[in-house]
Each structure stands twice: as C-alpha cells, then as structure tokens.
Amino acid sequence: MNAPYHLPLQEASRLETLRQLELLDTAPSEAFDRITRMAAQLFQLPIAAVSLTDTDRQWFKSKVGVEHSTIPRLKAPCAAVADSGRMLEVPDLLESECFRDSPLAESGIRFYLGAPLVTKAGHCLGAMCVLGTEPRAVTDGERATLTDLAAMVMAQIELQHALGRIDPVSGLPNRNQFVSDVRDLSLVMAEGEPQLAALVSLATPEELSDAMRVMGSAWLDDIVRAAAPDLRRLAGGGKVYHVGPTQFAFLAPLGHSLVRFSGQLMSWLSERTPMGQAAFLTTATVGLVRLAVGQDAPLDVLRNLHSAAHDARDAESGLRVYSAEQDAAYRHRFWLISELGRALAEPEELHLVFQPKVSLRDGSCFGVEALLRWTHPEAGPIGPGEFMPIAETTSLARATTEWVLAAALRQLAAWHAEGVTLQVAVNVSAVNLEEPDFCERVLDGLARHGLDPACLALEMTESALMRKPRAAQDTMARLAEGGVKIAIDDFGTGYSSLSYLQDMPADVVKIDQSFVRGMEKDERTHALVTTMIKLSHDLGHRVVAEGVETEEVAALLRAADCDEAQGYFYGRPMAPEALAAWLAAR
Ligand code: C2E
Ligand code: MG
Ligand code: MG
Numbered sequence: 001m002n003a004p005y006h007l008p009l010q011e012a013s014r015l016e017t018l019r020q021l022e023l024l025d026t027a028p029s030e031a032f033d034r035i036t037r038m039a040a041q042l043f044q045l046p047i048a049a050v051s052l053t054d055t056d057r058q059w060f061k062s063k064v065g066v067e068h069s070t071i072p073r074l075k076a077p078c079a080a081v082a083d084s085g086r087m088l089e090v091p092d093l094l095e096s097e098c099f100r101d102s103p104l105a106e107s108g109i110r111f112y113l114g115a116p117l118v119t120k121a122g123h124c125l126g127a128m129c130v131l132g133t134e135p136r137a138v139t140d141g142e143r144a145t146l147t148d149l150a151a152m153v154m155a156q157i158e159l160q161h162a163l164g165r166i167d168p169v170s171g172l173p174n175r176n177q178f179v180s181d182v183r184d185l186s187l188v189m190a191e192g193e194p195q196l197a198a199l200v201s202l203a204t205p206e207e208l209s210d211a212m213r214v215m216g217s218a219w220l221d222d223i224v225r226a227a228a229p230d231l232r233r234l235a236g237g238g239k240v241y242h243v244g245p246t247q248f249a250f251l252a253p254l255g256h257s258l259v260r261f262s263g264q265l266m267s268w269l270s271e272r273t274p275m276g277q278a279a280f281l282t283t284a285t286v287g288l289v290r291l292a293v294g295q296d297a298p299l300d301v302l303r304n305l306h307s308a309a310h311d312a313r314d315a316e317s318g319l320r321v322y323s324a325e326q327d328a329a330y331r332h333r334f335w336l337i338s339e340l341g342r343a344l345a346e347p348e349e350l351h352l353v354f355q356p357k358v359s360l361r362d363g364s365c366f367g368v369e370a371l372l373r374w375t376h377p378e379a380g381p382i383g384p385g386e387f388m389p390i391a392e393t394t395s396l397a398r399a400t401t402e403w404v405l406a407a408a409l410r411q412l413a414a415w416h417a418e419g420v421t422l423q424v425a426v427n428v429s430a431v432n433l434e435e436p437d438f439c440e441r442v443l444d445g446l447a448r449h450g451l452d453p454a455c456l457a458l459e460m461t462e463s464a465l466m467r468k469p470r471a472a473q474d475t476m477a478r479l480a481e482g483g484v485k486i487a488i489d490d491f492g493t494g495y496s497s498l499s500y501l502q503d504m505p506a507d508v509v510k511i512d513q514s515f516v517r518g519m520e521k522d523e524r525t526h527a528l529v530t531t532m533i534k535l536s537h538d539l540g541h542r543v544v545a546e547g548v549e550t551e552e553v554a555a556l557l558r559a560a561d562c563d564e565a566q567g568y569f570y571g572r573p574m575a576p577e578a579l580a581a582w583l584a585a586r
Contacts (some may be wrong), residue, residue, distance in 0.1 A: 013187050014082070015055060017123040020180060021161050023052060024059055031156050032062035035128075039149050040064045042165025043142065045132040047109070050117070050153050052126035053082035057145070065131075075102035081114040081127035087143065088127070089113045092135035104131070111136040113143075115150035121187075128153050166226050167242040169231070170224050177250050178241040179298040185251075186294035193293045198234070198250035199305035201551060202227055203246045203282040204313065211282075220245060223282065227272075234268060246282075249305055262319055269318040285312035286319040309525070333390050336382070340391055344399050350374050352407050353573035354424070356582065357544055357566045360558045365583060367423035367457065369566065370408040371573045372400070388429070397429040405445055411576055412456070414447040425457035425487060430464035433472040443482045453483030455552060459510065460486070479503035487544070492532060502539055509536040513547020513567070520552045530560040537561070 018024065032050050039048035047065035051058045055179040058076045060069045073079045077099055081088045090096050090112040093105040104112070111134060114127035128150035165177040173181075185195060202223050203211070211219045223246065231240045236253025243249045252261040258323050265286045272284060287308025291301050307330055312320035320326075343349040354368040372384045405426055412424045432438050446453050458479065465472045465488070476486055487508035488501075492515050501509075511532055519526045529545070536543045545557045548567030557565055571582050 014123045014125075016119065017119060018052060018054065018125055021119070021125070021157060023061055023125075023157065024054055026061070028062060031160075032153065033064075035149055035152050035156070035171055036062040036064050039146070041127065042149075043113075043130045043132075044347045045111070045130045045136075047131040049078075049129055049131075050126070050412050051076075051078040051114075052143075053079050053124075053130055054116075058126065071103065074393070075099065076183075077102075077104065077112045078114050078127040078129055080117075081116050081129070082124045085116050085118060085122075086123040086149070087113075087115050089138050090138055090142075095135070108133055110134055113138055113146060114361065115143075115146040117150055119154070120158070121194070125157075127275060146430040152526055169221060170228070170242045172228075172240055172248075173240060173241040175243040175302065177239075178243055179302060181239065181241075182251075182291070182298035182301055189293045191294040195291050195293055196256065196258060197249060197250045197289045197291060197301055197305055198252065198261070198265060199243065199247055199287045199289075199302075199309045200227075200231060200234075200265075201244070201247045201285045201309045201312075203284070206381075207282050208246055222291055230268060230272065236265060240301075243302065244306070247306070247309065249302070258288070258321070262321070266317050266319050269320055283313065285309050285315075287312055287322060288319065289322040304372075336387050336390050337394055337396060339376060339379075340374070340387055340396055340400070343376070344396070344403055347403060349376060349402065350407075351575070352404065352411065353575055354411075354579050355424075355566060355573040356571045356579070357564045358570045360554065360562055360565050363586070365586065367425060368579065369425040369427075369459070369573075370404060370411075371427075372404055373573075388427075392431065397431045398435060401426075401428050401432045402441070405442065409445050409449050409451065409456070412451060414576075416451065416455070421455075423455050423485070425458055425459050425485075427459045427489065428464070430460075430472070432468040433460065433464060433475045434468050435475075439475055439478040439482065442479060442484060446484075454485060457485035457487050457508065459489040462491060466494060466500075469500070477505055490546075491536075492528075501536075508544055510539045510544045510546050510566075511562075516545045516547045516553060516557070516567075517549060522551065525557065529557070529562075533557075533560050533562050 009058045009078060033390055036050055040046065047063075049063040049066060050061040052061055053073060053076075056073045057070045058073055058078050060066065063069065075098070077088055077090055080098070093099045093102065093110050099112070109131050111132035112129065113131075114129035116127060117125045128146060130146065165174055165180075166172070167174045182197070189195070208220070224242075227248070228240070231248050231250065235250035236256070241249045265288070269284055269286060279582065287305045287310070289301055289304045289308060299420055304327065307327055308320045308322035311326055311330075312318055335578055351373050352370045353379045354370055355372055356365045357367045357369065358365050372388070374384070374387065376382055389427065390398070391397055408424050408426050412422070415422055422492060435441075442456070442458070443453065446456060460472070460476075465476070480486055485508065486504075486506045487510055488504065488506045489510050490512040491509045492512045509532075511529060515525055515529050515532070521530050533543045544562045544564040544566055545553075546566050547560050548554050548565040548569045550569055553567075554565055554569060571579075574582060
C-alpha cells in the first residue's frame with residue numbers, strides 16, 4: 001500500500017464537490033443507515049460506515065457500531081481510499097506498515113475493507129467501509145458486494161442532491177444547477193476563457209398570466225414540451241436549464257462564435273411557429289451574455305441573461321446581447337421607482353406647480369395645469385418627464401396620481417375659499433383609467449372638498465387611451481357623466497384614429513408642443529396645426545396649444561382660431577404663491 005498522495009488542485013476540487021453536495025455535518029438519514037446496516041449484516045462485522053473525507057477529518061454520514069461521528073483524517077484508511085480512489089483492503093491492521101500505529105489499530109480494530117464513493121465527475125468523496133476486531137480475508141464476492149453498496153450510497157447522494165436541482169414538471173435541471181454548473185466551468189476550462197450563455201424566454205410574464213388564467217398550467221406544460229427539442233438542438237446537445245416559468249438557459253456549443261450562435265438563435269426566433277393549438281400568441285425573446293470562465297459570478301450571469309432577454313422585447317430580431325450600459329439604465333429605472341415609492345410615503349420631497357392656460361381671444365386665464373415636481377434629497381430635482389414614464393409601468397402610477405389628485409384638490413379648495421375660481425387640470429396615466437374604482441375616487445375627492453366636478457379636468461394622452469380602449473372609454477364616460485372635464489393631452493403624437501376621437505367624451509384637445517413650437521418656421525407644420533384645430537372644432541372639442549414660447553406663435557394660433565394657449569410665453573409652471581402674483585399682475 002502506497003503512502004497517501006495529494007494533488008493539491010485535484011484535492012481542492014474534490015473538497016469543493018463535497019461542500020456543494022451539502023452532506024457534511026447533516027443529520028443522520030434512514031436512507032443511508034439502511035445501506036450501512038445491510039453492509040454490517042452481509043459481512044457479519046460489528047462496524048460499517050459511510051465515511052466522508054473532509055480537509056482534516058473523516059466524517060460519518062452513517063455508521064453502525066461506532067460512537068463518534070468523526071475521526072482525524074491522518075492515518076485513517078478511509079482517507080487513503082479517498083486519496084487513491086480505489087478499494088482498500090487491510091486484512092490485519094497490525095500487519096500493515098501504514099496503519100499499524102493508526103488510532104484505529106490502537107482502538108482494537110484489526111480488519112478494514114473500504115470501497116471508494118466516486119461521483120460521476122470522478123471525485124472520490126470517501127469510502128463505504130466495513131471493519132472488524134479480528135483479522136480477516138476477503139473474497140471476490142465480498143469485494144463485489146461492497147462495490148455495489150458504495151454505488152447505492154452514491155445513487156442516494158446524487159438523488160438527494162438532484163432534489164432541488166431539477167424542475168419537477170419539465171424534469172430539466174433548474175437554476176440552482178445552472179449556477180453550480182457555471183461555477184464548475186472553471187474545472188474544465190481555463191480561467192478567463194470566453195463562453196457564451198443564452199436565455200430563451202418563451203413568453204412574457206403578462207402572456208403567461210393571461211394564458212394561465214384561461215388555460216391553466218397545462219398551457220405552460222404544452223409550450224415547454226413543444227420547445228424542448230428545439231432548445232436542446234440550439235444548445236448543441238448540451239444541458240438545457242429550466243430557470244424560470246417560461247425561461248430556459250444554456251451554454252453555447254463549444255467553439256461557437258457570438259455571430260454563429262446568435263445567428264442560429266435568431267433564425268429559430270423567426271422560424272418558430274407560435275403555439276397555434278394553445279390559441280395564445282407568445283413573444284419569444286433571447287438574451288445572450290458573454291462571460292469569462294471563473295471570473296463572472298454565476299448569479300450575475302443569470303441576472304444579466306434575464307435582463308438581456310427582457311430588453312430583447314424591444315429588439316426587432318427578438319435577441320439582445322447583454323450590455324452593461326443598458327443594465328445601468330435599468331438599474332437607474334429601478335432606483336427611480338424605489339425612491340419615488342419612498343418619496344410618496346414622506347411627501348416633503350414632492351410638490352405641485354401650476355401652469356396657466358390663457359384664452360387666445362381675451363387673454364383671460366380660466367384654468368391651470370398641475371405638474372408634479374420632485375426634489376430628491378441627494379440627486380436634486382428630477383423631472384416628471386424622467387420618472388413618470390417609468391412610474392407608469394408600475395403600480396406606483398396609482399399612488400402617484402392619488403397623491404397629485406389629493407394635492408390638486410386641496411389647492412383648488414383653498415383657491416375657491418379665497419374667491420379665485422380656477423379650473424385645475426391633472427395628468428392621469430393609462431393604468432389609472434383601468435382601475436375599476438378610479439372614477440369613484442375622483443368624484444369622492446371632489447365631494448369631500450365640496451367642489452363642482454367641472455373645476456377639475458383630467459388630461460390623458462392618446463396612447464393612454466389606446467392601451468385598453470374599452471376600459472379607458474368606460475372610465476372616461478363615467479367621469480364625464482359625473483361632470484369632470486376631459487382633455488386629450490399631447491394630441492398628434494399618438495395613433496388614435498379620427499373615428500375614435502369622434503367617440504370620445506373629451507372637452508378639450510391639447511395639441512402637442514412638438515407641432516406648436518415649430519409652426520412659425522415650417523409651413524407644413526403650420527398647415528398641420530391649422531388642420532388639427534379645425535378638425536377638433538368640427539368634432540366639438542375646444543383646442544389648447546401647448547408649448548407656446550413666442551408672440552409670433554401665439555399670433556399664428558389666434559389666426560387659426562385656437563381657443564387657448566399654454567407655454568413659457570405666458571407663464572412657466574409656478575408655485576401657488578407665484579401664480580397668485582401672476583394672476584394679480586394681469
Ligand atoms: P404634459 O402634461 O404635456 O405637460 C406639459 C409639459 O410641457 C410640462 O413639462 C411643462 O412644464 C412643459 N411646458 C409647458 N410650456 C412649455 C413651453 O413653452 N416650452 C417648453 N419647452 N415646455 C413647456 P413637465 O412639467 O416637465 O412635465 C412633463 C410631462 O410629465 C407632462 O407633460 C406629463 O405628461 C407628465 N407629468 C407631469 N406631472 C404629472 C403628474 O402629476 N401626473 C402624471 N401622470 N404625469 C405628469
Ligand atoms: Mg398634461
Ligand atoms: Mg402635453
């Protein structure tokens with residue numbers, strides 16, 4: 001018997017495997033004890049153990065006939081099994097050069113037989129061993145038996161480990177396995193070597209939830225089953241990991257360049273037949289990440305894959321390669337949302353400013369638009385043009401509008417109490433129109449302050465109205481019935497059809513500043529604005545022009561019969577006190 005040898009690198013990865021299996025210092029388990037009892041019985045020996053070789057100790061996952069659960073690694077026969085990866089038989093410890101003076105021999109043990117516990121990757125974790133207090137010979141049959149028992153122990157270890165690493169429905173390895181395999185790439189590839197990973201998303205979360213509501217989870221099983229062969233082909237026969245409800249990750253086949261790999265994925269995206277039989281259209285996207293083996297944290301790789309697949313929804317090809325800049329933008333969005341959520345809860349950071357709308361006929365000011373301002377304690381002022389489009393994609397849209405409405409109604413009531421009769425316009429988001437109780441909340445708020453509903457106008461953009469036209473139209477109709485005025489904001493920038501405009505119970509159309517600001521220089525824009533005014537009038541709407549910055553534009557608008565104007569030429573958005581002074585000065 002040779003002295004135990006140590007290959008430092010191999011030993012390090014062996015220990016790493018042992019750690020990852022999360023076996024050390026775990027509670028006894030009947031599944032292992034059953035095998036150990038069987039070993040003692042088959043060999044008619046008093047001692048049997050499943051012994052794992054840690055850095056400097058042997059730890060017994062299961063044992064029969066031993067009190068302690070750990071012994072030093074030094075001079076332990078099981079450690080020699082782990083080092084060599086081979087079966088070790090010591091018919092008589094006292095006759096053995098290596099173990100004669102070992103603690104085992106000192107404790108009265110004479111016989112040892114240990115079979116290696118070897119993982120699929122070839123790491124030896126320790127030994128399945130039987131021990132006796134008398135010297136003993138071993139037959140071929142007994143060697144085969146112990147080898148079988150060791151294999152049963154390994155099967156049990158792998159089974160336990162697989163639980164929590166396999167998706168129970170698809171049977172594919174899950175995200176835990178992906179993370180662990182990406183970490184293990186450094187065992188088979190050189191540190192820093194480039195590797196490509198892909199994440200295929202078969203449907204957006206919205207599509208998933210819509211479809212699950214109608215079709216139940218069978219739909220999910222169907223799309224996963226239908227895609228599996230394609231995914232395996234794209235992975236070049238490598239492992240495909242089920243990392244999210246409709247998300248699958250895999251590594252590029254060896255030697256694939258970014259161009260080749262992304263080309264294959266893009267043609268799959270364009271050729272794939274959407275799930276016709278499931279009657280739900282799904283949007284598949286692909287995110288790609290370039291990683292350096294052993295250097296990029298596996299969890300970051302996974303997060304970046306998700307982020308690229310998410311961004312890929314905006315890409316015509318449906319595929320995006322992860323970029324750090326985009327990720328930074330995304331993190332900024334995330335930061336904005338969480339900070340806005342906080343600011344709404346402690347609103348000293350938020351306030352409203354009011355911008356007058358002026359009659360182009362007699363210069364009178366009948367109404368103002370409430371605009372939200374946010375001064376972040378560290379980042380300073382953040383414009384609504386920056387945070388509202390982001391907030392509008394989250395549940396914060398409800399809380400924000402709620403805050404703005406409450407503040408605007410308070411201000412309106414205060415003005416009315418002072419005898420200033422103004423109409424206040426509040427901007428609302430698309431999602432507000434889809435809230436079933438939105439109309440009631442608005443009317444309740446007005447009633448609470450004893451305000452005439454006609455003092456309030458709600459501005460909504462064309463695109464907000466087009467998102468879920470039926471819900472929007474319903475809410476709008478109920479608001480209009482309640483006496484609240486409705487304005488279509490940023491008119492001309494969306495895609496609403498004329499027939500649609502005709503059906504809307506809107507009082508006012510606000511022509512977007514992008515048309516107004518250029519109209520004095522460009523004849524075509526001028527003509528366009530003139531037509532929009534005429535058309536809106538014909539449909540019975542009043543017209544407000546936004547972004548009026550010069551006398552010249554004001555004159556053109558007046559000539560085109562526009563009703564009102566709003567813009568820096570008349571007044572910037574102002575705090576209530578400044579507005580009072582502005583009104584007094586007119
Ligand atoms: P909007 O509703 O179209 O508001 C008009 C925007 O144009 C305001 O920008 C206003 O300050 C700016 N503006 C007015 N006159 C002029 C002008 O003559 N020249 C120029 N260059 N700009 C002018 P602001 O306050 O930055 O708001 C931007 C957008 O953010 C608003 O566009 C609106 O869509 C949104 N927003 C603002 N406050 C709220 C709010 O309380 N709720 C919601 N949902 N959205 C809001
Ligand atoms: Mg507006
Ligand atoms: Mg506007």
